[in-house]
Amino acid sequence: MRWSELVVAELAEAGVQVRLTILGGGGFRVPLVYSALLSDRGEGRITSVRLYDTDRTRLAAIGSVLRQQASGIADAPVVTETTDLDEALRGADFVFSAIRVGGLEGRTIDERVALDLGVLGQxxxxxGGIAYGLRTLPVALEIATRIAALAPDAWVINFTNPAxxxxxxxIPALGDRVIGICDSPSGLGRRAALALGLDASKAFYDYAGLNHLGWLRGLHAGGVDRLPELLADPAALGAFEEGRLFGADWLRTLGSIPNEYLHYYYFARETLAAVRSVETTRGKFLLEQQSAFYAETAGQPENALALWQRTRAEREATYMVESREIADAGERDERDMAAGGYEQVALSLMRAIAHNERASLILNVRNRGTLRHLDDDAVVEVPCTVDANGARPLTVSQLTDHQAGLVSAVKAVERSTIEAAVTGSRSSALRxxxxHPLIDSVTTAGRLLDGYVAQLPTLAPFRS
Incomplete structure (x- = not known):
């Protein structure tokens, strides 16, 4: 038994408290994580949750929601709030990072600057993702340094976008103790399996790529790849969101099922036209919706949970609405919105590590030779085996030339963005x-950078 496994076993036997710190604890989706924790009744579960946020109003509102969720539940994880980062980190066993630097106000700027220049700003x-990364990465790096100093044994689960x-x-500060999560790949796999009447929990999903840029290339059940059967069945494809979003003909042409975010690449012109045709962008809609929620909750804290549930239902129903309208995919059905999102991925990851319960999850980890087109240190999104020693990528089929080309191009963009955030180099930011494949002009790239610098004070170092 390895040292980390011995520690886990000893903690479980001693009934030691397990503490989770949530960075961005005033975020709207935090109650989803807490709901998943409430459903975990096993030994060694999370016993306390500390919420950290820089916004006291949002923090108080979400704290009220969580306490109402826990009403009547014995041994519910104790919730505390703080605006002191160091206090939040000390003693943490797990750190869940879901910060939004610049808030939804920043997101609306990300969208509008791009749209005004005829470019998608998702x-x-x-x-939009590059601008979001440029202002988020310096904060994320500071947090990583504090975690390494104050909670060096904590496992960090990153949901902060771009994840x-x-x-x-x-990774340079935290090594393999930081693992990125996203619910899109597992949601895609689950919906595809259910479309064939399979037990989604027993299927293996041959999925690979980057976060928000991956493909399901195999769906294995009972030792057989059932994906060809699914691709040949228009009725089955029409039974779930990605099938309707991309269309049976295009999916058969690809020979795989893309992550929903690839709709922005495969139907870029149509999506841009759809987004520009509406008065309110997604970011502005969420800003107005959530501002109303936090304001109402401040005045009616006793109704916090009911207000949150109402707001969440509206949020989920309008997710990626422009892309669904282009594909005539209709409204999201209950199966598309079924529970099992990122909060379940996070819970499964924490349980696998804390209890040495081996699990297979699609995660963002170092490549380590998994995809031959990328170096070992590139973070990729692939199926992993998880236990007390962390996450290790599993063998998957290799990317096609088309997939590898797109992944390599976007990885270069990610690394230039990281370099720019670390060094303050305008040249790196411009690159x-x-x-990026969705930006077809160096001139436009420069105008985008200048547009973001003009409206986002934190990007002042990139001024020309």
Whole structure:
């Protein structure tokens, strides 16, 4: 038995408290994580949750939601709040990072600057994702340094977007103790399996790429790859969101099922036209919606949970609405919105590490030779085996030339963005914009960078 496994076993036998710190604890989706923790009744579960945020109003609102979620539940994890980062980190066993630097106000700027220049501005894809990364990475790096100093044995679960880029930037300080998560790949795999009537929990998903840029290339059940069967069945493809989003003909042409975010690449013109045709961008919608929620909750803290549930239902129903309208995919059905999102990925990851319960999860980790087109240190999104010693990538089929080309191009963008954030180099930031496949002009890249610098004070170092 390895040292880390011995520690886990001793902690479980002694009934030691297990503490989770959530960075960005005032974030709207934090109650989803807490709900998953409430469902975990096993020994050695998370016993206390410390919420950290720089916004006291948001922190108080989410704290109220969590306490109402825990009402009547014996031994619910104790919730505390703090605006002191060092206090939040000390003694943490797990750190869940879900910060949003610049808030939703920053997201609306990410979107609008890009759209005004005729470019998609989605928050994790293309110009918007680069701008988001440039202002987020310096903060994420500071946090990684504090974790290494104050909680060196903690496992860091990164959901801060752009998740793959942020995870790769934190690795020099935290090593393999930082793992990136996203619910899109597991959600895709689950929906594809259910479309064939399979037990989604027993299937193996041959999935690979980068965060928000991957493909399901195999769906193995009972030793047989069932993906060809799914691709040949228009009715089955039409039964779940990605099938309707991309269309049966294109999926058969690809021979795989893309992550939903690849709709921005495969239907870039149509998506841009759809987004520009509406008065309110996704970021502005969420800003207005969540501002109303926090304001209402401040005045009615006793109704915090009900207000959150109402707001969340509206948020989920309108997710990626422009892409669904282009594909005539209709409204999201209950199966598309079923539970099992990123909070379940986070819970499964924590349980696998804390209890040495081997699990297979699609995660953002170092490549380590998994995809031959990328070096060992590149963070990729692939199936992993997880236990008390962390996450190790599993063998997957290699990317096609098309997939490898797109992945390599976007990885170069990620690394230029990280370099720019670390060094303050305008040239590195300009390269990131100019190299992205959704930005087709060096001139436009420069205008994008200048536009973001003009509206986002934290990007002042990149001023020309």
């Amino acid at each position: 928050e994790t894809v293309g110009a 793959g880029m942020v995870t790769e930037a934190m 990131a914009f100019a190299w």
